[in-house]
Amino acid sequence: MPDATLPGVHHVTALSGDAQDNLDFYAGVLGLHRVKTTVNFDDPTTHHLYYGDATGRPGTVLTFFPWPQAANGRPGAGMAQAVAFAVPNGSLADWRVRLADRGIDVEAGERLGDPFLHVSGPDGLKIELVPTPDSADAAPWTDGPVPPNLAIRGFHAPTLPVFADDRTVELFTDVFGWSRSGTDGDRLRVQGPGTGVGTAVDLLVRDRHPSGRMGQGTVHHVAFRAPDADAQATWQAALRERGLQVSDVKDRQYFQAIYFRDPDWTSGLLFEIATEGPGVLIDEPEADLGANLQLPSWLEDRRDELERILPSLTPPT
Numbered sequence: 001m002p003d004a005t006l007p008g009v010h011h012v013t014a015l016s017g018d019a020q021d022n023l024d025f026y027a028g029v030l031g032l033h034r035v036k037t038t039v040n041f042d043d044p045t046t047h048h049l050y051y052g053d054a055t056g057r058p059g060t061v062l063t064f065f066p067w068p069q070a071a072n073g074r075p076g077a078g079m080a081q082a083v084a085f086a087v088p089n090g091s092l093a094d095w096r097v098r099l100a101d102r103g104i105d106v107e108a109g110e111r112l113g114d115p116f117l118h119v120s121g122p123d124g125l126k127i128e129l130v131p132t133p134d135s136a137d138a139a140p141w142t143d144g145p146v147p148p149n150l151a152i153r154g155f156h157a158p159t160l161p162v163f164a165d166d167r168t169v170e171l172f173t174d175v176f177g178w179s180r181s182g183t184d185g186d187r188l189r190v191q192g193p194g195t196g197v198g199t200a201v202d203l204l205v206r207d208r209h210p211s212g213r214m215g216q217g218t219v220h221h222v223a224f225r226a227p228d229a230d231a232q233a234t235w236q237a238a239l240r241e242r243g244l245q246v247s248d249v250k251d252r253q254y255f256q257a258i259y260f261r262d263p264d265w266t267s268g269l270l271f272e273i274a275t276e277g278p279g280v281l282i283d284e285p286e287a288d289l290g291a292n293l294q295l296p297s298w299l300e301d302r303r304d305e306l307e308r309i310l311p312s313l314t315p316p317t
């Protein structure tokens, strides 16, 4: 095992349709804090929206590339199937009422002995709310529409489809060093060494998974968090040593990222390892998070053009 830790999930990135619909649901209904309004650095004429806890800490951040011209996607092999959020114990009944009041269909389920609610986002992305004991450092957004005793704390375990005959389970347990913390049928929960929210993933281990289609409402990638650039470099070398193709380090302004997808080691899922810092407070104060379009220095000279092209966004009421 490499001499570095990978405490848990950093962020999850998905594709959506209309950006305003996305904002209305994730900030207005689920009460996540829009902590960054920026652009897709690989296609700056489209938005990249970040939602998280009060200050958008790693382990809480769901991001979207709104892609209104794309077709609806269909989850399948190589794509996370559901994004699960931790909500306070005892809050599911109130969540059910809140969602039903807004005409949103809710289904109840149970896994590994715990109840959860399942709802679909505006583009069909599966969202789960799982009651979880509160960690001491929970810092949900309290200026939003959801009262603090309900507010989402961060990620619970996202569900990843994994093939039984490849090495994805081994990647988590033997390479990442995560422990097996529970099973439920063909679902294996693996737990990273971090504390607080966003430290587990559920691997759905099956011989076959249906093929999917990337598009609106599907997860693009799951990022794990490395404490710093040195740890990230250690992981990059360790994965390359095992024969995985790993990208060079990319500057994502709020973190540094490396990416890898491997048919044998990731079941075709796109994974990222992102540094915990510098974080979303690097270019705007906490009180202004998400309110204004933020561009990295290399795109600042295109601001006028991009502000004309990007759809304007109105905070949900």
Ligand code: ZN
Binding pocket: 011, 013, 221, 223, 257, 272
């Ligand atoms: Zn990412």
